[in-house]
Amino acid sequence: MKSHISTTINGDPVEFLCDPSQTLLNVLRNDLGMTGTKEGCGSGDCGACSVLFDGELVCACLVLGVEAQGAEIETVEGVATHDQLHVIQEKFLEHAALQCGICTPGLIVSTKALLEENPSPTEEEARYFLAGNLCRCTGYDKIIKAVMDAAATMRQGA
Amino acid sequence: MSEAREFKHIGQRTIRPDGFDKVTGKANYGADLSLPGMIWGAILRSPHAHANITKLDVSRAEANPDVLAIATFEDFPSVNAAAQRDGTQRDGMMDTACNILANQKVLYHGHAVAAIAARSEAAAIAALDLIDIEYEVLRPVLSIDDAISAQAPILHETMMTQGLAEPATKASNISARMELKKGDIEAGFAAADVIVERAYDTPTVHQGYIEPHATTVVFNENGPSMIWCPTQGHFDVRARVAQLLNLELGQIKVVASEIGGGFGGKTTVYLEPVALILSRKSGRPVKMEMSRGDVFRASGPASASQSLIKVGAKMDGTITAMQATLHYEAGAFQGSPMGPGCMTVFTPYDVENLYVEGFDVVVNKPKVAAYRAPGAPQSEFAAEMAVNELAKKIGMDPIEFRLKNAAKEGTQTIYGPKLKVVGLEACLEAAKASPHYNAPIPENVGRGLAAGFWFNIGGQSSVIINLNPDGTGTIIEGSPDIGGSRASMQMMAAEILGVAPSSLNPIVADTEHVAYNQTTGGSRTTFATGMAVVEAAEDIVEQLKARAAAMWNVTAEQVDFKDGVAHNLTGEDQLTLADICASAEKTGGQISGRANINARGAGPSFAVHICDIKVDKETGKTDVVRYTAIQDAGKAIHPSYVEGQFQGGAVQGIGWALNEEYVYSKDGIMENAGFLDYRIPLASDLPEIEAIIVEVPNSFHPFGVRGVGETGIIPPLAAVGTAVAEAIGQPISSLPCSPPKILKLLMSAQ
Numbered sequence: 001m002k003s004h005i006s007t008t009i010n011g012d013p014v015e016f017l018c019d020p021s022q023t024l025l026n027v028l029r030n031d032l033g034m035t036g037t038k039e040g041c042g043s044g045d046c047g048a049c050s051v052l053f054d055g056e057l058v059c060a061c062l063v064l065g066v067e068a069q070g071a072e073i074e075t076v077e078g079v080a081t082h083d084q085l086h087v088i089q090e091k092f093l094e095h096a097a098l099q100c101g102i103c104t105p106g107l108i109v110s111t112k113a114l115l116e117e118n119p120s121p122t123e124e125e126a127r128y129f130l131a132g133n134l135c136r137c138t139g140y141d142k143i144i145k146a147v148m149d150a151a152a153t154m155r156q157g158a
Numbered sequence: 159m160s161e162a163r164e165f166k167h168i169g170q171r172t173i174r175p176d177g178f179d180k181v182t183g184k185a186n187y188g189a190d191l192s193l194p195g196m197i198w199g200a201i202l203r204s205p206h207a208h209a210n211i212t213k214l215d216v217s218r219a220e221a222n223p224d225v226l227a228i229a230t231f232e233d234f235p236s237v238n239a240a241a242q243r244d245g246t247q248r249d250g251m252m253d254t255a256c257n258i259l260a261n262q263k264v265l266y267h268g269h270a271v272a273a274i275a276a277r278s279e280a281a282a283i284a285a286l287d288l289i290d291i292e293y294e295v296l297r298p299v300l301s302i303d304d305a306i307s308a309q310a311p312i313l314h315e316t317m318m319t320q321g322l323a324e325p326a327t328k329a330s331n332i333s334a335r336m337e338l339k340k341g342d343i344e345a346g347f348a349a350a351d352v353i354v355e356r357a358y359d360t361p362t363v364h365q366g367y368i369e370p371h372a373t374t375v376v377f378n379e380n381g382p383s384m385i386w387c388p389t390q391g392h393f394d395v396r397a398r399v400a401q402l403l404n405l406e407l408g409q410i411k412v413v414a415s416e417i418g419g420g421f422g423g424k425t426t427v428y429l430e431p432v433a434l435i436l437s438r439k440s441g442r443p444v445k446m447e448m449s450r451g452d453v454f455r456a457s458g459p460a461s462a463s464q465s466l467i468k469v470g471a472k473m474d475g476t477i478t479a480m481q482a483t484l485h486y487e488a489g490a491f492q493g494s495p496m497g498p499g500c501m502t503v504f505t506p507y508d509v510e511n512l513y514v515e516g517f518d519v520v521v522n523k524p525k526v527a528a529y530r531a532p533g534a535p536q537s538e539f540a541a542e543m544a545v546n547e548l549a550k551k552i553g554m555d556p557i558e559f560r561l562k563n564a565a566k567e568g569t570q571t572i573y574g575p576k577l578k579v580v581g582l583e584a585c586l587e588a589a590k591a592s593p594h595y596n597a598p599i600p601e602n603v604g605r606g607l608a609a610g611f612w613f614n615i616g617g618q619s620s621v622i623i624n625l626n627p628d629g630t631g632t633i634i635e636g637s638p639d640i641g642g643s644r645a646s647m648q649m650m651a652a653e654i655l656g657v658a659p660s661s662l663n664p665i666v667a668d669t670e671h672v673a674y675n676q677t678t679g680g681s682r683t684t685f686a687t688g689m690a691v692v693e694a695a696e697d698i699v700e701q702l703k704a705r706a707a708a709m710w711n712v713t714a715e716q717v718d719f720k721d722g723v724a725h726n727l728t729g730e731d732q733l734t735l736a737d738i739c740a741s742a743e744k745t746g747g748q749i750s751g752r753a754n755i756n757a758r759g760a761g762p763s764f765a766v767h768i769c770d771i772k773v774d775k776e777t778g779k780t781d782v783v784r785y786t787a788i789q790d791a792g793k794a795i796h797p798s799y800v801e802g803q804f805q806g807g808a809v810q811g812i813g814w815a816l817n818e819e820y821v822y823s824k825d826g827i828m829e830n831a832g833f834l835d836y837r838i839p840l841a842s843d844l845p846e847i848e849a850i851i852v853e854v855p856n857s858f859h860p861f862g863v864r865g866v867g868e869t870g871i872i873p874p875l876a877a878v879g880t881a882v883a884e885a886i887g888q889p890i891s892s893l894p895c896s897p898p899k900i901l902k903l904l905m906s907a908q
Contacts, residue, residue: 019280035189036183041450042450048368077184080182092177096802098642101181101416102368102416104181126841127841133841134838134840136419138809139805139844141801141846141847142798
């Protein structure tokens with residue numbers, strides 16, 4: 001028996017039917033066609049499916065679809081406005097902070113959560129906050145540089 | 159050749175053309191394609207490491223209304239029972255087929271046995287329980303020592319060791335032996351004042367790409383079938399699927415999706431042929447995805463190894479002899495990278511007397527796949543550790559010791575050719591001058607340094623560049639982009655054509671829209687496909703000159719083309735590339751450039767890494783406190799992505815050295831098949847990775863490029879190992895340097 005869920009994703013009202021055992025990640029990717037949120041492990045270890053759930057950073061693979069009832073969800077698809085990239089996205093590109101790019105959506109969302117919570121992180125704070133987002137390509141060096149630069153730029157703009 | 163050249167675009171740090179899609183979630187990876195009417199496939203995997211399948215009955219599953227197709231080994235027409243009986247079996251395909259779907263015997267925990275396609279993923283997984291299967295469990299073989307012992311169960315009853323002096327007479331778990339030599343090894347050791355001899359081992363590790371294998375396919379009886387998958391080589395996916403299913407190449411189209419990491423692990427096929435069988439049987443598009451556990455248990459990994467190294471030197475620092483005996487685990491089927499391991503082990507050294515013997519050993523673990531410089535990290539780890547120990551024994555600085563013996567232009571390699579111009583000495587000098595090496599070693603910290611060598615390859619690449627009537631264009635290449643190579647292609651074409659890189663859109667075309675390209679591997683793409691891009695752009699320049707000549711009524715020889723503008727040498731006239739494209743209709747139609755090459759002259763890349771490690775003496779926990787990666791790029795087309803290769807390789811090597819390993823139960827069950835327990839490095843584990851690009855141009859490439867993708871994973875193992883040894887004051891001979899192991903060493907010393 002599927003449940004009828006009403007939720008908000010990236011500001012849009014969205015309704016869907018889902019099985020009680022389905023994860024939010026599965027709903028986003030397979031039912032709503034929102035494949036920007038990636039699956040790397042399905043067990044909350046890699047952070048590729050990071051989304052904001054009522055403003056809180058979560059792994060969409062650890063949230064059930066039915067829990068989205070009445071919630072506000074933000075995914076990577078909602079970070080840029082039209083064709084205007086968010087500063088975090090611009091800095092990831094400027095600093096070459098991605099190689100294959102599969103971890104990038106999760107890292108962009110996590111970085112947004114970090115900088116909303118702490119606009120002036122130290123490098124160590126950034127490294128610990130993002131420790132739940134695995135990247136196998138970059139060695140994290142350029143990611144951290146992009147995050148620190150984004151933080152500085154956002155502070156100037158604020 | 160290219161030292162003095164001034165470049166307009168090459169060497170700049172442009173924004174990658176595929177970047178926008180990747181930071182906004184628009185880029186489509188392996189699991190991101192769904193099609194109308196699509197159904198899902200799932201795979202039944204062995205719970206045992208080694209067993210005979212005594213019963214496999216799919217009739218109950220077949221009867222389930224949700225199930226639309228089932229696949230087993232018998233569905234591979236090129237190797238199945240009928241093909242074996244009729245003698246029509248395809249050579250060389252048996253192991254590949256048996257690895258994808260087991261034939262009567264399972265050889266590792268997670269080995270695929272059968273596949274089911276059903277209307278939903280959940281239904282497919284549930285239906286796996288309807289397959290009736292019984293096993294006769296056999297004793298698993300889980301280590302090299304066990305595999306080569308006289309009592310070991312034999313994995314393959316027909317496997318005879320190749321490469322022995324006398325032909326083998328009985329089956330063995332050693333599939334092959336190889337031997338390489340140079341000079342007189344006995345005389346070399348006799349001339350040595352000091353000798354170091356030590357055994358080393360490294361664990362089974364995984365490439366650890368974040369994107370699991372996935373595919374969506376459509377079988378088409380009347381036209382090409384379509385396979386969408388993340389792969390480093392879609393042309394090779396096409397070839398393997400064609401061989402397994404007895405199809406012609408033209409009957410299959412493979413579309414390379416964006417690829418979420420590969421590192422060598424996405425150079426073979428697992429799901430694709432199975433999905434195509436399921437699609438053919440069901441008449442539906444089929445999607446399959448591996449779970450993370452499946453990825454660990456049944457794809458990749460890289461060989462565990464055992465190495466015995468002996469190195470001798472005179473007190474003045476001259477190495478007189480180097481000897482290695484190397485054993486590599488191949489996993490369940492033969493084919494470890496034992497060959498390149500033997501060839502690379504001592505190549506950083508110009509030494510007269512060398513002897514190397516290698517063995518390829520099968521064990522009950524997944525069949526290994528390539529992993530960044532396959533074979534080299536294991537053997538060079540052992541060699542570099544021994545070299546560092548020897549340098550210490552004779553009281554020489556590890557850089558000076560290496561400079562005294564460094565491979566250079568003209569050095570005779572053990573595997574055949576003499577080295578052309580190479581950058582090892584330049585990397586060592588850069589290390590000597592680096593801020594890191596000149597910084598004092600902090601208290602409780604050990605410092606290690608190591609070198610690394612990888613050949614790099616060239617090979618076949620095909621490129622088409624189409625110009626549009628407004629002067630913009632498309633670069634159509636066939637090398638899947640795993641680390642930003644499209645940016646380099648754009649920059650190289652822009653340099654030749656004299657236009658803005660962003661005016662040229664590079665795309666990785668499917669197997670129908672560009673001619674054959676070798677797999678993205680061997681650090682070949684920026685070198686070989688880059689060379690094809692340059693040649694295709696040069697082809698366009700010739701055409702632009704001819705078109706301008708036609709517009710001016712002069713000969714092509716009377717036209718010069720520079721920085722995107724054609725000049726009439728008989729007058730003052732000028733035409734930009736865009737002007738010529740705008741008039742193409744009147745001068746013979748639109749303009750395309752083309753190159754189909756087999757690139758020769760790949761330049762080896764050497765690297766030197768420096769690592770500082772702090773060890774907590776109470777827990778054995780290690781912390782990398784400073785790290786520098788120095789490597790010869792020949793010429794860095796896009797320095798940021800070159801640095802990224804150095805940094806990424808370094809961190810994979812750090813993971814290999816400090817944490818990563820497959821943990822098996824005594825029954826051969828993999829106990830850490832997830833990212834929580836198989837712990838790859840996290841952002842919080844690491845310091846900044848300082849990257850220093852050395853540029854010793856490769857004269858065989860128009861801009862001097864050497865491949866940079868692989869070498870960077872080689873030096874970390876010994877740089878880290880040596881740093882740990884220095885920090886704890888004891889030799890390291892076994893990776894990973896995980897806390898329990900280090901604690902044991904610390905306690906045994908007390």
